[in-house]
Amino acid sequence: MIGESGLWSTTFGKNAQVGIEHAIWAGLVSGAMNGRALWTEDGYDIWGAPTTADAMAFMQTYATAELPVAQFTSGVDFSGFGPLTSTSTSGVWGAAVGNEKSVLGWYRDATSEPPGWPMKPIVSKQTVTITVPGTVSGWRVDFYDTKTGTTILSSTSVTRKGDAITVPLPDFHDDIAFKLYPQ
Numbered sequence: 707m708i709g710e711s712g713l714w715s716t717t718f719g720k721n722a723q724v725g726i727e728h729a730i731w732a733g734l735v736s737g738a739m740n741g742r743a744l745w746t747e748d749g750y751d752i753w754g755a756p757t758t759a760d761a762m763a764f765m766q767t768y769a770t771a772e773l774p775v776a777q778f779t780s781g782v783d784f785s786g787f788g789p790l791t792s793t794s795t796s797g798v799w800g801a802a803v804g805n806e807k808s809v810l811g812w813y814r815d816a817t818s819e820p821p822g823w824p825m826k827p828i829v830s831k832q833t834v835t836i837t838v839p840g841t842v843s844g845w846r847v848d849f850y851d852t853k854t855g856t857t858i859l860s861s862t863s864v865t866r867k868g869d870a871i872t873v874p875l876p877d878f879h880d881d882i883a884f885k886l887y888p889q
Contacts, residue, residue, distance in 0.1 A: 721823035737789040774855030806840025814881035
């Protein structure tokens with residue numbers, strides 16, 4: 707899975723880090739994993755930036771921006787993964803990828819949009835419904851802190867209804883990631 711976020715024009719604004727982090731997490735669940743560090747921002751723009759100092763400052767500021775997603779996906783077998791159809795309540799926006807054995811999801815505060823990336827203090831009472839292949843009935847959901855990609859914030863069990871699984875999101879600030887797997 708590889709893609710490109712192309713956020714150079716918004717990388718030095720007041721809340722630019724939020725946009726960069728959202729782009730990286732969105733790349734994961736879009737089915738086109740983000741390759742930001744492989745092209746413009748960490749390579750080409752050393753010559754194309756307004757100044758070399760701007761490019762170097764960007765690279766230093768965001769040197770570990772991909773680390774939480776890399777840690778979140780460590781050990782995940784992406785064989786057979788694809789984008790999954792999902793719907794969510796109006797307070798969140800995001801997506802999920804997976805297969806009949808595993809699902810990865812990421813959702814963010816729907817009010818957090820460029821250029822200012824404003825956020826509610828807490829996002830509450832939101833759900834996501836995902837169409838998951840297979841017939842497994844019982845699933846475990848682990849919710850992760852997107853700043854580390856490794857810290858499990860909480861866990862719950864959910865049950866398939868038809869071909870869909872509804873995931874009640876815990877209260878969170880900014881964004882949340884989760885892994886679903888059969889129990």
